[in-house]
Amino acid sequence: MKKPFVTKEQLEEIVKEYPTPFHLYDEKGIRENARKLRQAFSWNKGFKEYFAIKATPNPFILQILKEEGCGADCSSMTELMLSEALGFKENEIMFSSNTTPPEEFVKAKELNSIINLDDFTHIDILKELTGIPKTICCRYNPGGVFTISNGIMDNPGDAKYGFTKEQVIEGYKKLKDLGAEEFGLHSFLASNTVSNEYYPVLAKILFELAVELKEKTGVKIKFINLSGGVGIPYRPEQEPNDILAIGEGVRKAFEEVMIPAGMEDVAIYTELGRFMLAPYGHLVAAAIHEKHIYKEYIGLDACAVDLMRPAMYGAYHHITVAGKENEPCDHMYDITGSLCENNDKFAIDRMLPKIEKGDFIVIHDTGAHGYAMGYNYNGKLKSAELLLREDGSVKLIRRKETPRDYFSTFDFCDVLKDMKY
Template sequence: MFPDTYTVDGHYHIAIGGVPIRQLAEEYGTPLYVLDYDTLIHRIQSFQESLREMNPPGQAFYAGKAFLSTAMAGLLKDQGMGLDVVSGGELYTALEAGMDPARVVFHGNVKTEDEIRMGLSRGVGYFVVDSLAELAAISRIAGELGEQAAILLRLTPGIEAHTHAFIQTGQFDSKFGFGMIDGIHEEALEQALRLPNLVLKGFHAHIGSQIFDEDPFVHNAQRLMEFMRVALERHRYWPDVLDIGGGFGVQYGPDDDPPQVPRILARVNETMRRLTPPGYPVPTVFIEPGRAIVAEAGVTIYQVRATKTVPGGRRYVAVDGGMGDNIRPALYQAAYVAQVDGKNPETPAGVYTIAGRYCESGDILVKDIALPEPEVGDYLAVYGTGAYNYAMASNYNRVPRPAVVLVDKARTVLWVKRESYEDLVRNDLPWRRPEEGRWR
């Protein structure tokens, strides 16, 4: 929930990475995304450590969809972690940061021809293929470019992980991947082995996000291993790689109990070793953690701009951000913990609802939270906002997106500049009357 370096002084002033949030707000403005370097590094390194313990050692590809910027890609490169991208834009960002394209897996249930071409010509490590149409397109484009495409097939194993329906992806009725009940996965396997210019490296299945149980990860590996045995019997094909995706849960609130990643990976490894037929190598495990690396490193600072109490209703606290910088509460009823800077969280004055500034009644950041009285001008910290906040931010209401700043040992460095009004109109063109003759 809190970043590793979270502290509160005797006057209840909050600091992250040794920098008071008031100072951050005054220097960079609000709303402001703050990322804690220590938390990021600890999360990255503890994944790397658990993967090294596996036999053979596993590999991590951070899911860029959770949060990506050029600096983040640079940090991953420094730490020797790969990257999972889902678009040409994410790939471009990684390449701008100097990341080795061989350490990139290219995901997404839709990849345009241009994106496939870009991935192939820049040398991405693996394409994770989602459909028969995509298999054919990659095979054709690789042929045109004189390349061989290393691919994984994305399978949908029918595992129901306990998480919100919109972030559950491994169940049978999903828009992602080749389902494993109707035989389409067998057809995909047959085509992947038959079509030219494709090198099938293995299989992938991501079963959902914010998963707290260990068992779904183990069942996923088991289901994939069973299919590998079928592939071996029918096609004499045995894969190098088994990619079990991301989805490792994090703590957003006091009731969340994240799973032990080292134990999950040890159990996955044990399952795979047990199910690998004698004489064949145990496939290398790939994982794609996003949220588990970045969510708890992030804090968003807002300033309280208005308060009101509805007679017989709620007490609202309106802040200077909202669904434009954090869509998750509106999108999937995500719950967050917030604190008022400089006020004792142990002595709440009541239950408040933190409302955003956007023109939607549903723009509520935190519903019904006990707080010391928030007053206009106070700074409010919302925790656990590192993942799927900046990444999903929009310019709704033409509000510029906030800056992202990294903090460490009482120092700060800007990762993403705050957008300006000029940025908002950068791609706009002026109005032209039809009679001006400039229409095509």
């Protein structure tokens, strides 16, 4: 059973200053999870987590993770700028992009970040733009279909990312000739896996490739980046990943493949976003409308602007009616927002306690890819982000948008000059 990290009584106090809807993050949970990840990979001297900024691009959250020893995984100019502003330096930043604008390579090189090339043609592009750095990484795509025994399947062959195996081998030779001295290897084969097997299986694939690369190209492999893909149990019946067991599985693969090859000094990197943050964020909304037609609907003051995943993917997010955690779930509802789109639904045919107008609705697991995927369709404005501190206090870490924010890019428009907002 999923339980919120905040009580109805706490919410009643919070809304006195910050009206719903808002995203709320749990500092205590974030820090504990980061420490557990570090513990899981403590056997590897060079281990580092590079938090995927795209999941939760908030400077207060990033500062917490920085204090816990994490680096930053960036995929755009603004993410690089945010990392720079927060004091992430050089090898604390991993830049992984695709179809990359030239100015982003230039910025990444300016920051001396680790550049992770997504395509063979980027070698010449980077050479002409900035020159090849001493440390460089390449993203590997094995193609085909990736499966593991518990039914997880993804299709790297259809993914737009990465080098083929032949391109990686040729690319390392070329990069070495162009002056690169230390190399990383990166790959991402499946998303949101709820399995302790995924990382160990991926790790063994990359470890074996790293040994082959060393033998065929003579390059020095400095690190192997397992990227993301370790997921969370969105549904209450799912068993969560055991990060300690995952770390142990990677260790066994490392000892089986890397140590016999004399590569025991290779560092392990991760780029987790969802695993690091999703369970430690709630979207908190209020029930403001009920509708009785062919189905029973409860309308919230939040909508898909605040959480896009259910509308975009049909993704499941657990819902708790605050203060009614122990009441029977004997009412079936569609939980909706107010967008002029029928897919603006947080839940369909969901069994919940009886909901009355004014109830607080807590939508779970929104700490990653929640606020970050927001938008302004229908002229909707993004909600505030709040941090529940370890001492129980609440800090505003991003104010809610205003009409002035929405109209700000029309500053040149005379029609808007006298608008009252």
